[in-house]
Amino acid sequence: MAERYLRTMPPSVAVLRIGHRLVRDDRTTTHAVLVSRAMGSEVIYMTDVDDEIKKTLDKVNKRWGGENEFRLEIIDNWKKVLKTWKENGGIVIHLTMYGAPINQKIREIKGLGQKILVVIGAEKVPKEVYFLADYNIAIGSQPHSEIAALAIFLDRIFEGNQFNKSFLNERMKIIPSERGKNVIQRNQDYSSNRNSNYSLPKRNQNKDS
Amino acid sequence: MAERYLRTMPPSVAVLRIGHRLVRDDRTTTHAVLVSRAMGSEVIYMTDVDDEIKKTLDKVNKRWGGENEFRLEIIDNWKKVLKTWKENGGIVIHLTMYGAPINQKIREIKGLGQKILVVIGAEKVPKEVYFLADYNIAIGSQPHSEIAALAIFLDRIFEGNQFNKSFLNERMKIIPSERGKNVIQRNQDYSSNRNSNYSLPKRNQNKDS
Numbered sequence: 357m358a359e360r361y362l363r364t365m366p367p368s369v370a371v372l373r374i375g376h377r378l379v380r381d382d383r384t385t386t387h388a389v390l391v392s393r394a395m396g397s398e399v400i401y402m403t404d405v406d407d408e409i410k411k412t413l414d415k416v417n418k419r420w421g422g423e424n425e426f427r428l429e430i431i432d433n434w435k436k437v438l439k440t441w442k443e444n445g446g447i448v449i450h451l452t453m454y455g456a457p458i459n460q461k462i463r464e465i466k467g468l469g470q471k472i473l474v475v476i477g478a479e480k481v482p483k484e485v486y487f488l489a490d491y492n493i494a495i496g497s498q499p500h501s502e503i504a505a506l507a508i509f510l511d512r513i514f515e516g517n518q519f520n521k522s523f524l525n526e527r528m529k530i531i532p533s534e535r536g537k538n539v540i541q542r543n544q545d546y547s548s549n550r551n552s553n554y555s556l557p558k559r560n561q562n563k564d565s
Numbered sequence: 566m567a568e569r570y571l572r573t574m575p576p577s578v579a580v581l582r583i584g585h586r587l588v589r590d591d592r593t594t595t596h597a598v599l600v601s602r603a604m605g606s607e608v609i610y611m612t613d614v615d616d617e618i619k620k621t622l623d624k625v626n627k628r629w630g631g632e633n634e635f636r637l638e639i640i641d642n643w644k645k646v647l648k649t650w651k652e653n654g655g656i657v658i659h660l661t662m663y664g665a666p667i668n669q670k671i672r673e674i675k676g677l678g679q680k681i682l683v684v685i686g687a688e689k690v691p692k693e694v695y696f697l698a699d700y701n702i703a704i705g706s707q708p709h710s711e712i713a714a715l716a717i718f719l720d721r722i723f724e725g726n727q728f729n730k731s732f733l734n735e736r737m738k739i740i741p742s743e744r745g746k747n748v749i750q751r752n753q754d755y756s757s758n759r760n761s762n763y764s765l766p767k768r769n770q771n772k773d774s
Contacts (some may be wrong), residue, residue: 383593387710394707420707454739454746459725486745496728497739498603498629501596504716507709511717516668519705530663530706536695537663 368471369513370441371400371506374434374485375478386412387503388476393417393426395510396518397474401431421526438473438488446471447490451505452481455492462512465491474509476502577680578722579650580609580715583643583694584687595621596712597685602626602635604719605727606683610640630735647682647697655680656699660714661690664701671721674700683718685711 371392373385385402386409392400393416410428417423431437438448447470465472475485486492495505510518531538580601582594594611595618601609602625619637626632640646647657656679674681684694695701704714719727740747 384596387593387596387712390707390709391713394705394709395713416708454742454748456741456743457728459728483745492743494728494739494741496603497741498599498732499625500599500603501712501716503596503710503712504600504604507713507716508720511720519666519668519703523707530703532665532703532706533663534665534701536692539663 368446369397369510370471370473371397372434372437372473372475373400373402373478373502374475374482375403375480382406382408384478384501384503385409388506389413389428390416391503391507391510393422394518395507396514396521397510398425399427399429401429401434401437403431403434405430417523419527421523421529423525425523435484435488438475438485441471441473442488442490444471446473448473448475448488449491449493449509450475450481450485450489451495451502451509452477452486452492453494453497453499454486455494457497458493458495458509458512461491461493465493466513472513474506476506478502577655578606578719579680579682580606581643581646581682581684582609582611582687582711583684583691584612584689591615591617593687593710593712594618597715598622598637599625600712600716600719602631603727604716605723605730606635606719608636608638610638610643610646612640612643614639626732628736630732630738632734634732644693644697647684647694650680650682651697651699653680655682657682657684657697658700658702658718659684659690659694659698660704660711660718661686661695661701662703662706662708663695664703666706667702667704667718667721670700670702674702675722681722683715685715687711 371388373388385405389400389402389409390413393413405428413428417426442448447465447468449465449472451474475481475489477485493509495508527542529540529542531540580597582597594614598609598611598618599622602622614637622637626635650657656674656677658674658681660683684690684698686694702718704717736751738749738751740749
């Protein structure tokens with residue numbers, strides 16, 4: 357499965373989130389981080405990140421795997437990250453409601469087969485970003501959510517294959533289920549798995565639903 | 566375009582968001598509302614909504630159109646909404662990381678051609694929801710974001726056609742652009758449109774980007 361996954365993946369996708377207004381954006385920032393992790397990106401670059409968010413990601417990585425597969429990197433200078441990315445042969449896709457329609461551009465972008473840096477903004481994005489990006493892409497031309505835009509973009513890029521990815525070293529793993537919750541808890545070694553249907557401590561049961 | 570859009574749309578999609586923890590969830594709740602609006606849903610049902618969120622939606626509807634095409638409805642009893650939906654021949658899809666994979670189920674769901682109520686939770690979802698829903702669907706089995714899950718689900722249901730929808734009575738309309746921002750401001754009648762490239766007041770320029 358892992359091999360099939362890699363063959364259908366572009367070489368590498370990173371996310372750059374510009375702007376974060378402390379407190380007010382904490383929850384949405386966490387969502388942006390977790391979407392990046394869950395949907396096939398390898399790294400999210402951010403400025404001004406609250407410690408809480410790093411802690412949340414650490415907890416998720418420990419519980420659901422992927423400590424060495426996805427990371428949050430704090431940066432000082434978003435412009436430098438963006439320019440370095442381009443110098444190294446990657447392309448930069450800025451998601452904005454003002455851009456060209458995703459439906460028209462996705463095939464072209466995938467056809468390039470290049471490393472992709474996806475740029476999203478909290479609310480304010482400097483005008484420069486529009487000109488430094490290789491593509492300004494609209495996930496619809498109505499205001500909604502950079503989290504939604506990022507999710508749809510990654511789903512389109514990976515064609516749903518991001519959901520086949522398994523993270524390594526997880527303590528808990530979900531077995532998809534038509535009803536209720538089916539979670540395997542991994543202990544020291546895989547052979548000691550126990551298949552627990554609704555056996556999680558009450559406190560954890562709904563936490564990530 | 567509108568006609569083509571309607572032919573590819575299921576009859577009707579509504580969103581039910583369960584749970585909202587005041588203050589902490591304000592921003593993510595706003596995102597859920599705007600995603601529902603922008604991605605083809607007709608209504609979002611919610612409990613305990615802050616006035617700020619209704620105001621934000623009113624502002625967006627006034628500016629970008631759709632006052633009569635999308636609404637936020639405050640409800641007391643989510644269970645009643647869900648049951649009434651089913652009694653009226655609609656199906657209920659609960660989005661949860663514990664559910665059956667979207668990649669496996671989307672074709673079947675679309676094939677039903679029924680009205681869809683999409684249920685998402687803030688964090689806590691009562692166990693009952695898993696059993697009242699017709700489908701529990703996982704947008705990946707990793708924790709991320711109900712906003713992202715909703716967005717991907719609607720994008721898959723509408724196959725991207727939700728982005729072709731035009732909202733009525735908008736004051737401003739974006740003309741997709743490869744660089745910068747191209748916004749038409751509609752005055753009393755359409756003939757008086759003026760095509761403004763970066764001519765919005767500074768205050769508004771980046772607001773919805």
